[in-house]
Amino acid sequence: MKIEIDEEKCCGAGQCVMAAPEVFDQREEDGLVLVLDAAPPQSQYEAVRQAAKLCPTAVIRVAEDD
Amino acid sequence: MSDDRVVIVGASVSGLTVAETAREEGHTGEIVLVGDETRIPYDRPPLSKQLLSGEWEAERLTLRDQAALDGLGLDLRLGTRARSADAEARTVTLDDGSVLDYGTLVIATGVVPNRLPDGHGLRGVHVLHDIEDALRLREALRSAQRLVVVGAGFLGAEVAAVARKLGLTVTLVDPLPQPLVGALGETVGAMLADVHREHGVDVRCGVAVRALVGDGGAVCGVALDDGTQVPADTVLVAVGSRPAVQWLEGSGVPLGRRGADGCDGVLCDGRGMALPGVYAVGDVAAWWDARAGRRHRVEHRLTAAEQARIVGRGLVRPTAQVEPPVPFFWSDQYDLKLQVFGLPAPSHDFHLLSGSLAERRFVAAYAADGVVQAVVGCNMARQLRSWRPAVASATPVGEVLRTAVSA
Numbered sequence: 001m002k003i004e005i006d007e008e009k010c011c012g013a014g015q016c017v018m019a020a021p022e023v024f025d026q027r028e029e030d031g032l033v034l035v036l037d038a039a040p041p042q043s044q045y046e047a048v049r050q051a052a053k054l055c056p057t058a059v060i061r062v063a064e065d066d
Numbered sequence: 067m068s069d070d071r072v073v074i075v076g077a078s079v080s081g082l083t084v085a086e087t088a089r090e091e092g093h094t095g096e097i098v099l100v101g102d103e104t105r106i107p108y109d110r111p112p113l114s115k116q117l118l119s120g121e122w123e124a125e126r127l128t129l130r131d132q133a134a135l136d137g138l139g140l141d142l143r144l145g146t147r148a149r150s151a152d153a154e155a156r157t158v159t160l161d162d163g164s165v166l167d168y169g170t171l172v173i174a175t176g177v178v179p180n181r182l183p184d185g186h187g188l189r190g191v192h193v194l195h196d197i198e199d200a201l202r203l204r205e206a207l208r209s210a211q212r213l214v215v216v217g218a219g220f221l222g223a224e225v226a227a228v229a230r231k232l233g234l235t236v237t238l239v240d241p242l243p244q245p246l247v248g249a250l251g252e253t254v255g256a257m258l259a260d261v262h263r264e265h266g267v268d269v270r271c272g273v274a275v276r277a278l279v280g281d282g283g284a285v286c287g288v289a290l291d292d293g294t295q296v297p298a299d300t301v302l303v304a305v306g307s308r309p310a311v312q313w314l315e316g317s318g319v320p321l322g323r324r325g326a327d328g329c330d331g332v333l334c335d336g337r338g339m340a341l342p343g344v345y346a347v348g349d350v351a352a353w354w355d356a357r358a359g360r361r362h363r364v365e366h367r368l369t370a371a372e373q374a375r376i377v378g379r380g381l382v383r384p385t386a387q388v389e390p391p392v393p394f395f396w397s398d399q400y401d402l403k404l405q406v407f408g409l410p411a412p413s414h415d416f417h418l419l420s421g422s423l424a425e426r427r428f429v430a431a432y433a434a435d436g437v438v439q440a441v442v443g444c445n446m447a448r449q450l451r452s453w454r455p456a457v458a459s460a461t462p463v464g465e466v467l468r469t470a471v472s473a
């Protein structure tokens with residue numbers, strides 16, 4: 001799995017951090033999304049998919065490797 | 067037969083999210099998604115921000131690309147308006163004359179912008195709700211010189227900020243004493259008035275509009291109650307909105323009246339059910355809020371999606387656990403990013419938790435009866451998030467203040 005983000009769209013809602021705190025954080029200055037791990041381990045897949053779904057501005061794109 | 071047909075009326079974020087969630091949860095039956103706009107579903111918040119300023123083009127607002135939409139296997143009827151419904155017969159009548167039977171009806175028709183009693187026929191007078199409104203206003207702002215924004219809520223304040231960036235002369239008028247006072251109270255309202263003034267906006271709060279003044283069919287000014295007249299070639303009327311429920315009059319679906327029921331919109335329980343087999347989501351819906359002990363409508367992007375996910379899941383797994391959504395809202399004005407969890411009200415007590423208003427970086431709690439109702443952050447998004455649980459669990463404000471001091 002690979003995570004891509006469209007940072008310009010981020011409104012700093014922090015939904016992603018609540019869903020997958022090990023993969024996402026927010027920058028201290030402006031609250032915009034920070035990807036801690038762009039290729040997370042399998043144990044995080046479900047949380048990352050959830051984060052992508054919850055993000056109100058569709059910032060997070062998940063490329064699943066199949 | 068159509069007993070298990072799901073009909074969703076309103077093809078914007080909440081309607082689309084219901085359909086998408088139902089499919090994700092394994093719903094394989096027929097889903098009809100009816101929307102009166104002709105464009106494929108798009109996101110509204112950028113309309114008053116990046117689209118209006120010209121930073122983004124319309125395509126960027128699309129919620130799902132055509133392939134993703136096709137993949138959902140919906141009977142998607144864009145450019146089609148629901149004219150009426152009959153909850154007893156379980157039918158919806160569309161403006162093309164067709165009648166749809168439904169097993170489940172989901173109402174996701176959002177809101178319509180309020181207008182002033184007069185003056186909207188004048189050239190140069192705008193409202194801002196859909197993408198066509200936004201493109202029209204953007205075009206107008208290119209050649210405009212003097213903009214008057216009537217209504218200093220989020221929408222009006224955001225448009226004022228964009229118009230200043232574009233170099234226009236901007237006046238912001240509202241009968242209330244500060245911008246956004248209804249949403250964020252006096253303290254933050256006063257700070258925002260300062261911010262707008264510093265950026266060159268003529269903030270006229272505490273004075274009502276008497277009339278839009280026309281000359282040869284075009285607007286030329288706005289007459290105020292204090293006897294002054296502000297010249298204008300372009301006017302945005304941003305005076306709130308009301309739920310799009312006209313098509314439901316007489317349908318049997320319970321509709322609220324502001325006075326009698328405390329709120330307007332489709333009256334729902336805590337899972338969005340208005341009647342057995344009838345649900346409402348998003349801006350149009352007044353869900354029961356167990357935390358607040360009342361029903362209310364929330365006109366926020368994230369809440370629309372959260373409610374839609376609850377209802378979409380419920381169509382497949384009716385017993386799924388429901389966690390009541392904590393409302394979240396954001397607004398961008400100049401270099402300020404405001405964010406709100408919960409529902410602040412002007413009557414709430416204001417408690418600074420971190421930062422300072424002077425520096426325009428703070429987190430504050432809004433409390434009623436000693437309990438946290440909302441937290442508001444300005445340019446402190448990351449910190450703000452850590453206070454969200456205080457809203458979700460209705461924490462006593464004293465506890466929150468103690469934590470803030472020791473943090």
Ligand SMILES: Cc1cc2nc3c(=O)[nH]c(=O)nc-3n(C[C@H](O)[C@H](O)[C@H](O)COP(=O)(O)OP(=O)(O)OC[C@H]3O[C@@H](n4cnc5c(N)ncnc54)[C@H](O)[C@@H]3O)c2cc1C
Pocket residue numbers: 075076077078079080081100101102103109110111112113114146147148149174175176177194195196221310313347348349350364365366367368370394395396397398
């Ligand atoms: C300019 C603007 C800026 C905003 N900025 C923010 C922001 O910064 N942050 C935030 O949290 N929220 C913001 N919002 C609010 C947010 O966009 C809404 O909460 C969200 O769009 C609600 O989604 P919805 O699907 O419930 O309703 P809507 O998006 O209003 O969609 C309802 C749809 O139903 C259609 N419809 C209505 N009646 C019928 C009918 N009879 N038949 C068929 N179709 C019908 C409408 O045409 C529309 O397409 C903003 C809104 C606007 C207008």
Ligand code: SF4
Pocket residue numbers: 009010011012013014015016017026031032033054055056057058059060
């Ligand atoms: S949920 Fe989306 S908008 Fe919010 S911080 Fe994460 S990426 Fe940004």
